[in-house]
Every structure is written in structure tokens, then in C-alpha cells.
Amino acid sequence: MPIHDQSYRRYAGARQPAQRAWLVIAKSGIRQFLRRRPMIGILFGAWIQLLVRLAMFYVSESVTQASALLGPKAETFRQFLEQQNFFVFLIAIYVGSGLIAQDRKANALQIYLSKPLTRVDYIAGKMAILATFLLFVTWLPALLLLVGQILLSGSFEFARGNMILFPAITVFSFIEVFVVCCAVLALSSLTTSTRYVAVMFAGVMFFSDAVYGTLRMVTGSTAFSWVSFTGSLAQVGDAIFRQPLRYTTPVAVSVIVLAALVAVSLSVLERRVRGVEVVA
């Protein structure tokens, strides 16, 4: 008599609602990336600025003469997020470029979509993986910087005087992360090669910047900043943090550009994420 039946048996246990499928995808993806050493390195590197800034706050609190130079201002937090863009770029490429491309390469889409999940669940799950890491290097350290400032100064005076900071950090981080996620996932759905996605994303970033730079040189005006992805994001960021705008482009135009980018990306995803590729 066998001590354990290794034949096929039916399952009579509980089943979870299908709406959780995106969470399963997200959890699995995050776990997979956290097992990679380069990922840990990028995440650690992304928090160095936070430590440096906190050290500066500490010095400004301890040394009166240094407070004017190193003390916190509202624009410090805007600059902090702007300088984190390097890690946003790295993570977008390292995590995002393969999220759909590798599934397409391994014919995994037909496996995913034969399960009780929708294409929206699939995209949401993939987006959640990238968004988690991006928020980990933008929103979370920026908030901790604000909390650190309060703890180091021992008062709420700065936070009370800059009530806009918490919502501004949150809104800008989420806008940036959402736009980047949409763009990278759309590019990732266009090919089966992770490298192509990385090159395309870098191309979109640098080429649009180069076009803007050329237009600025020719016209002598910054009104064309909307052609640049990073320019539009920076303009919207300045408006959210209530900082002086760096370009003469109306903020509404920059918002429309980012919204259009999201719309185009979602449209690409709608067409490319399918259980079967029909070439008619």
C-alpha cells in the first residue's frame, strides 16, 4: 500500500477571488527582482542621497552658521526628487524593460490569459512591480526626508510652514511613476528583446531632450520644452511644488503632453497584450 498517493487528485479547497490575480503577479515579480544583487545595489544606491541630505539637515541643526546653506527649504525636496531621476531611469530600464518583453519571448501571455484574469489584471500586476520599485526610490525616501527633518529639528515648524510638501511629494511621485510605468510597459510590449526596450526608452528620453535643445537654440525660447519628456515632467513638478517655472511653456501644455503619452501607451498595451497574436 502506498504511503502517499502520487496520482492525480481533485482539489476541494478554497479558491480566492479572481480579482486578486494582479496581486499574485505583482508579489511574484517583486520577489524575483529582490533576489537579484544588481537590484539590491540600485535600491541601496538610491538611498544614499537621502542619507546625505539627512546628514546635511543634522549639521544645519547642530551648527548655526551652516543652517542658511544646508537648512531645509521647500525647493530642497523638489531638488531631491529631481536628482532621484537617475535611479528612476535605471530602475525603469532594469526592471521595466523585460516585464512584458520576456513574457512575449517565452510565449507566457497565452499562459497568463488562459487563467481567470483579464488583460487589465495582467497589466496592473506588471505595472505594480515597476511602480513599487520606482516609489521606493522617489516617494518613500522623499517622505522619509521630510520625517527625518522633523525628527532632527525636534519641531513641526518647518512642516507647518510648508504644508504643501507632503501632498506635493505624493502627487508628483505618483504622476512621475505612472507616466514612466505606462511608457516603459508600452515599449516592453512592442518587442521580445529587453535590450531593444532599454534602447528605445533611453532614446525617447534623450532624443526628445535633444530635439528640445535644438529648438531652444534656434528660437532662443524655452516654449518648446513640451517636446521633451523630462522637460514636461519637470515643468509639472515645478508647478506642483509651487516653485518658479523653469520654462515658458504653459503648465497645461506639459500636462496634456504627459496625458497624451499615457493615452498612447495604454492604447499600445491594449493592442499588444493579447492571448494570441493575429497577423491578418
Add this chain to the structure above:
Amino acid sequence: MSVATDQPPVPTAPVPNAGSSSDRPGPDRPRPEFAVTLEGLTVEYGKNRALADVSATFPVGAVGLLGPNGAGKSTMIKALLGFITPAKGRMKVLGLDVTANPQEIRSRVGYMPENDGHIPGMNAVSFVAYCGELSGLPGVDAMQRAHEVLYYVGLGEARYREIGTYSTGMKQRIKLAQALVHDPDLLFLDEPTNGMDPKGRDEMLELIRDLAHNKGVSLILSSHLLPDVEYTCDHLVVLDKGRIATSGLIGELKGPAGSIFELRIKGDSDAFVAVLQANGLECPATDEDVMRVFVPGGKSARDVFALAAQHGVQIRHLRASVPTLEDVFAKAVGQE
């Protein structure tokens, strides 16, 4: 909170599995009369019509979906899974409308695709458990069933290997495992023995037969390999050029109302085939030396000899043959 691990299942505490076969489907899952119902299904790829006004019922049990390449078999399965939106027609799977309940249907069916497919960067047990979780199983249960199903399909010893390192035969088995992990009521198997060596193919067919006949899992086996369908299935649906060519119980379709003879002649074979056909004896045109003649009820080998004598053809060999699925297929599709 449950946490999935890669550890093997504990033999003494098998969680919520119940019995093996006879009580399928569960009390909350009514057993429908038909596994699949199609009504006027038309699927088009641009100007090409892959399925043309197909109406058919697939009974519960093992059904073979047979047809030459390009007949529309895979298209039908993909339409049933909701991957393709049909131009016309209605589809029901396990009594549920495909358009209205795609997710509920997909939670109750398993799909083994024709092409290789896996989630990159996972070993076999993680992959199958992940598929179980995607299908709604809790993490711990999904992991336990993943181990069990991998043993069942013969990958127990290789379950910690990266799927990318698997041979073609092993990849076929892992595709079956991921389709089974959530205990589906109906399996769609698309060319499950593709690329397998003879031994692996036999083992795969044995698994499929066991699932259908001993474990109570209904299945639709799409294949262009007649022996595969003949060995594993009870019912047959033959597709040709996007239309149903014939369907029914294999036994009945094979069971002749007449008899079949293998014939070798000396003379003009094309002309003799035409003579046979003109006299109501079915004989698919063939380039081969041996022709197969379907003699309907009421006629016998004597009629074949008589026709040969009338037309100056010499019969060098005549042997009564057993009807095979190939005959059914040839008759239905009208090919040699």
C-alpha cells in the same frame, strides 16, 4: 497568512484534495450535459475565414478535435478561451456563455497550448504553483498541488530545474502540469504530443487517457495525429477548412455499415477508382500501390471482383481490413 515555499509536500497531511475521480465535479459545480456548445461560430482573420458557421456540441468526456493543419482547430480553442472574438455565433463552455463569463470559464478549464510557453526565470515547481495561484488557489495549496501534479506528469525529479533547460518532451509535460494544477473540469489540449519521442509520446497519451477515463476530467484533444485521438478519445469532431466534416462516437464512426478491403490491382488504377466510385463504392484516390475500398452494406467483395472483370482489371491482392480512424478521417475530409 499563508506563505508559499519550494519545499516538497508533507506526505501525511495532504490538504484539501478529495478522492480521485468519481465525485467530479464538485457540489458547487453543476455537471453540464455538454462540455462545449457552438452555434453558428464564424471566426475571421482579416479576409480569411478560419471557422465558417460552425455548429457543434462536444459531449462531456474525451473528445478528439481532428483535422489537417489549418483546419481551424487551434482557432476554435482560442475562441473558446476568449483569446479571439468571433465575427458571429455563440459559444458555451461548461454551460457558461464565453462572452458573458470568460473568467469563470477560465477558472474551470485548463489550457495546454501548442507552442512552448512558460514564465521566464522560474523553476518548474514555482511556475506551476504560480499558475495555481493565478487560478485562485491559496499559496500553500498551490505549492502542494504543484508538487503533486509534477509527480503525476513525470517531472517529480526535475521539478527544481529551470524550465528553460528542459527538453521538448519535458516542456510538453510542464504545460500539462500548469493546465492541471487548479483541478479544471475541462482541459483543452492543443497538439500535446508535438515534438515528443515515441516513449514520451506514449507516456503523454497514457496520462491523457488516464485523466479522461479514470480521473473524470473532460478534455478536448486537438490533433492532426489520428492514433493519438483514437487512443485517448471516445468522441470525435473532424474539422476541415473551417467547417465540421463529421462528428460522433468514434466507435460508431468507425463501425462500418459495410466493409473495407485493401486492394492491389494490375491495370489503370485511376480509371478503376472512378468505376468503383461510380458504382457507389467509396475509394479515395491514391498514389499508393494499395487502395482502400469502402464497400457499403448490401454489397460485398464479389461486386468488386465483378467490376474488375467488367473493366479488364486484374485484382492481385484483396484483404478485408479493420476500419481505422484514418478511414473516418479520409471519408470525412475527402483526402487520401
